[in-house]
Amino acid sequence: MESRIRVTVWNEYIDELTKPLAAECYPEGIHKYFEGFLSAAGYDVRTATLCMPEHGLTPEILESTDVLIWFGHVRHHEVSDTTISQIHRRVLDGMGLILLHSSHASKLMRKLLGTGCMLKFREDDQGEILWVVDPRHPIAEGVPEHIMIPHEEMYGEYFDIPKPDELVFIGWFAGGEVFRSGCCFHRGMGRIFYFQPGHEEYPVYHLEPIQRILINAVKWAAPSPNICKYVQMFHEPLVGRDKIHYEIPEMPDPETMRKLREGML
Amino acid sequence: MESRIRVTVWNEYIDELTKPLAAECYPEGIHKYFEGFLSAAGYDVRTATLCMPEHGLTPEILESTDVLIWFGHVRHHEVSDTTISQIHRRVLDGMGLILLHSSHASKLMRKLLGTGCMLKFREDDQGEILWVVDPRHPIAEGVPEHIMIPHEEMYGEYFDIPKPDELVFIGWFAGGEVFRSGCCFHRGMGRIFYFQPGHEEYPVYHLEPIQRILINAVKWAAPSPNICKYVQMFHEPLVGRDKIHYEIPEMPDPETMRKLREGML
């Protein structure tokens, strides 16, 4: 039996306690809402928030997390550098990471990507249309070619990120802007997906196709057991191994070659 | 039950009938050798060769192929343009394609990539070391960080291809050359993998890690059933749909929003 993907959903969890509209959309917090639909999709889900000790992300939790989902907003600076470093290390070692909405300004995204990750934004009550530009991508599987989001905060270009390794979605905003709304990055053994939709005052994550994208993204970002073993190899001490040169073995003799042909490797 | 991936292995099948060393390595032809280890890996495998009517690749065969493996060598020009066009169309529609070794000079690869795909080469009896440069890639899963190939034809840079969407392997040759030996390309809904090792006079495909790469590549290149349905959407006539503008729906009323929150989508 294949083991289930272990997801940890991290949420700043301030807005839902302080802003009426956010509380209305996510009465128990965005993290709990995610726990609901991701559990229903068959994932093994835990949650963590800013105010928990170590932000709810102890080394043990991180070690047993396949994919971390991150929703930060206005208190990015309150996340400790120690926790950020530990997450960063885990991503390079293969843990998947999904960065949501205003997490573009998090220490975590900046540390992983190296740029400022700034963008234009405007809070208004207009809509967004999300377009698929890489329909063959696993994160777009089963997703309609465009998704109507009735209300969304505007995020606009220029978005100061490295060139995405894969660009899956582009957002259209009623006010006249466009945005690279769904971007994949590969860093070390880890896969990272930045996804723009999700202003906390609108029920964006309630939309079924948005959930479909997130469910796909978890599956895409999860490390495979084989890859984990493989990564191990890269961590072994290099001493010794690199002292010798690689020697190409001799051509097998005819008998060996015959056996090779018979599949007797 | 998940249905098995349907693979068609196409082989020029001239060398094995005319060159003693090739015959020794692959007595029944490279296509049959592939059928062996790919069937053992759980795939549903058929074979086809240059000399069969329509080169063994009728529209019906192509339509029921998930991944096509292509080994061409010196008779690229004898493959009919009609067949090439049909394969090209199928790849854009989502069929996976694995191009082996000297297939770099095939009409098929050139038509899909648009460049000349030329390279340096030298037939000698020296070795190659194949290095993984994208260990997180699905095609590298379970593959050792380097593979010793005792004897291989040299293929060297400059290799006239578009920048690969993903570069998975780089080859080292004893004569002093390097080569981008494992390259992924995405074209339309299709995934393409070019793989350099496999000179027909050496038993390269007998090597277990080489088989592992090919088994992985088939899995990576295969279209998912969902994606197939999705592609359909892109083929629907555009008339009508594009006559109207996309209208963003109204903000849901409070009652609807409450229901949304309760998951009553």
Add this chain to the structure above:
Amino acid sequence: MESRIRVTVWNEYIDELTKPLAAECYPEGIHKYFEGFLSAAGYDVRTATLCMPEHGLTPEILESTDVLIWFGHVRHHEVSDTTISQIHRRVLDGMGLILLHSSHASKLMRKLLGTGCMLKFREDDQGEILWVVDPRHPIAEGVPEHIMIPHEEMYGEYFDIPKPDELVFIGWFAGGEVFRSGCCFHRGMGRIFYFQPGHEEYPVYHLEPIQRILINAVKWAAPSPNICKYVQMFHEPLVGRDKIHYEIPEMPDPETMRKLREGML
């Protein structure tokens, strides 16, 4: 003195003769309009059209062209395969190519990129906003972060192209669509720029920032004299050169090394 970049502007030149609005925008044809502002920018410009013998693109013309600009529309199929092959060859050898607007459906673009290059479209009289998403790119130099195009034909995603090597512009359309409007591709020694704006019935190419983009694109796509000589090397016959292995020279003796230090290479 640096020699001037030699540009050939090719235009189908049917619309301007048959459609009143096109004739009003470009009374002498789009090619002549381009000749005007590109000559003013310091380029050496010639024009050619579909109806000229060999479509105005003889081998001699092509050979003396640094950058070819292409505006095709509804008669793509009337361009001879011979001419297409000759242009294709020249691009791989280093000639720059700028493909405008409806040239996405040209034989030329399809042959160079390998995909169908289809897209959504809708003729209406609404506007486009063109956004820079790679402000550091030479083609975006001096271009404002967004350009208002009062009226433009809608082109929408999914746009069936290979992943652009560089994505410079994304278009926003009033009807709700987005489009990868400025895409760079590298093929062989040639640089290719696809640029979406330019429906012939609106004076899009009259807009100053659009002209700035095109002037930049010519400069970006032009081959340098050094590169041309370099390409020559790749065309030399491989016979002989590849028969020998590359031998790494000995470590220089101390005296040689001293001379090396003194710059006496």
Add this chain to the structure above:
Amino acid sequence: MESRIRVTVWNEYIDELTKPLAAECYPEGIHKYFEGFLSAAGYDVRTATLCMPEHGLTPEILESTDVLIWFGHVRHHEVSDTTISQIHRRVLDGMGLILLHSSHASKLMRKLLGTGCMLKFREDDQGEILWVVDPRHPIAEGVPEHIMIPHEEMYGEYFDIPKPDELVFIGWFAGGEVFRSGCCFHRGMGRIFYFQPGHEEYPVYHLEPIQRILINAVKWAAPSPNICKYVQMFHEPLVGRDKIHYEIPEMPDPETMRKLREGML
């Protein structure tokens, strides 16, 4: 008159003072050797070293530097975080950066790229052959298709970097390894080139084609005056500008359109 590109060469400058072979290769330090051939190439060159106050890189120096060249080796940790942050900021604002050899392990490269940047290495006295795999790239202009480096420290894959935006060189090592030896990255408005050759105990930078690469890289990485002005725009406060929506102007009236046609923009 075009102003000259201002280069600052930073060198750790410990090896040349402590290791006889390094001293023999670069009696005045690697930075001074670079100053020599880069000045001869027409650049305006200054140098700085680890032991200088603020490591020789005051904000004023950085502000007046177009391209920074960085040679760090074993004392990466002694570079202050303040200086690293200031350089990082300058690169995002458009300063070019060339990272040499063992600088892969510098705080600077890791902060800009986000990964560990580790690799295999082995000090031996064998050779490297450097191959061009992107001959059209400006950094490869005038560079032969391969360069023999008689002696070089081995650097081998897996090299833990993000996928390079452009891969220009691949290194072949006599011991059996390959390496992505010349990699371009774009971060913010800055261009970054990592270049592997240059072990301090061999006179690698004395080789003419290696100098050609470095001279090209400076030119490639330098910001253009226009781009600098452009960047300014992205730094302007967003307040206000984003409060309003982008309004597409009206279709020009016939008279305006006529004027447009006459170039009277």
